[in-house]
Amino acid sequence: MNRARAYLGQGDDKAALAECNRVLDLDPHDEDAYALRAFARLKNESKDTESTTHVDLALEDLDAAIKINPNDAEYYARRAELHLSQDHHHEAIQDCDDALRIDMDFTPAYAVRGIAKQQLGAYEEAIVDCGKAIDGNVDSENVYLARAAAYHASGESDLAFVDCELVIELDAENAAAYNLRGLIWLERGSIEEAIADFDTATDLAPEWAVPFGNRGNAFQTEGDFQRAIRDYDRAIELDPASAGIYLNRATAFANSCNTSKQSMISRCCWTARATHSRCTVAEARFITSWANTIWR
Numbered sequence: 001m002n003r004a005r006a007y008l009g010q011g012d013d014k015a016a017l018a019e020c021n022r023v024l025d026l027d028p029h030d031e032d033a034y035a036l037r038a039f040a041r042l043k044n045e046s047k048d049t050e051s052t053t054h055v056d057l058a059l060e061d062l063d064a065a066i067k068i069n070p071n072d073a074e075y076y077a078r079r080a081e082l083h084l085s086q087d088h089h090h091e092a093i094q095d096c097d098d099a100l101r102i103d104m105d106f107t108p109a110y111a112v113r114g115i116a117k118q119q120l121g122a123y124e125e126a127i128v129d130c131g132k133a134i135d136g137n138v139d140s141e142n143v144y145l146a147r148a149a150a151y152h153a154s155g156e157s158d159l160a161f162v163d164c165e166l167v168i169e170l171d172a173e174n175a176a177a178y179n180l181r182g183l184i185w186l187e188r189g190s191i192e193e194a195i196a197d198f199d200t201a202t203d204l205a206p207e208w209a210v211p212f213g214n215r216g217n218a219f220q221t222e223g224d225f226q227r228a229i230r231d232y233d234r235a236i237e238l239d240p241a242s243a244g245i246y247l248n249r250a251t252a253f254a255n256s257c258n259t260s261k262q263s264m265i266s267r268c269c270w271t272a273r274a275t276h277s278r279c280t281v282a283e284a285r286f287i288t289s290w291a292n293t294i295w296r
Contacts, residue, residue: 013040013043032065034065034068035075037058038058038082039078041057041058058082072102073100080093081112084115089117092113096113107135110132113129114129114130118130118149123151124150127147134147148161148167149180152180161184164178175201175208178204179197179198198212198214198215199215209245213231213232229253229256
């Protein structure tokens with residue numbers, strides 16, 4: 001196993017995989033070999049287009065390690081992280097609970113559980129778990145970002161802002177941190193700073209609809225309706241199922257002197273054709289009815 005670890009340390013994950021396979025051929029009950037092979041599979045994930053297969057196989061390896069030794073907190077925490085990467089939040093939380101049952105001071109489990117709870121909307125619990133992870137020296141931008149999002153959703157924007165700053169210190173290319181900080185600037189009425197952060201977020205993540213929609217809101221607040229409409233157009237192009245962006249774009253149309261009633265109504269009606277489960281026909285009709293009301 002030492003040689004497998006050495007291969008991983010050198011970045012040769014394929015050699016590490018081969019070494020783990022040899023160990024398991026000799027001893028199919030070597031829990032460390034299963035756990036290390038899972039890690040090697042994930043290291044190899046970014047080099048292979050079949051990344052889902054790597055995750056599935058890594059989960060199988062961690063299942064095997066836990067079956068052999070159900071009292072190792074690290075195995076549960078690693079599996080929880082994999083569940084979280086697949087948006088299996090409840091499974092991730094259960095594994096973190098099991099890890100903390102074994103070792104209540106195992107801070108990586110608090111980190112994963114905090115992120116999972118933030119994504120599920122359990123913001124107060126997420127803040128507590130992320131705080132325990134950070135206090136335990138888990139210096140991860142993902143944990144700070146999850147706590148920032150939980151603070152923001154709980155109305156604690158000043159604390160969220162501080163965490164966004166910490167995320168950017170750790171990872172200057174974290175688009176989500178710039179987007180969230182931009183939202184906080186916008187809420188404070190600092191439009192110029194908000195747009196600057198949304199600019200950075202859109203540059204870093206040009207295929208992510210959210211910062212385009214948020215920058216559109218900033219432009220609309222500033223009274224620049226044409227630029228707002230362009231951003232809403234881009235956001236809709238990237239995510240045609242986001243009903244709120246259609247409503248915001250309809251508002252921009254209504255406030256723009258250069259746009260006719262028919263253009264606005266027809267583009268609002270397109271919501272019903274372009275969206276699916278996340279925006280019902282009833283919601284699309286509401287937007288259309290609202291737009292008609294503006295022009296009466």
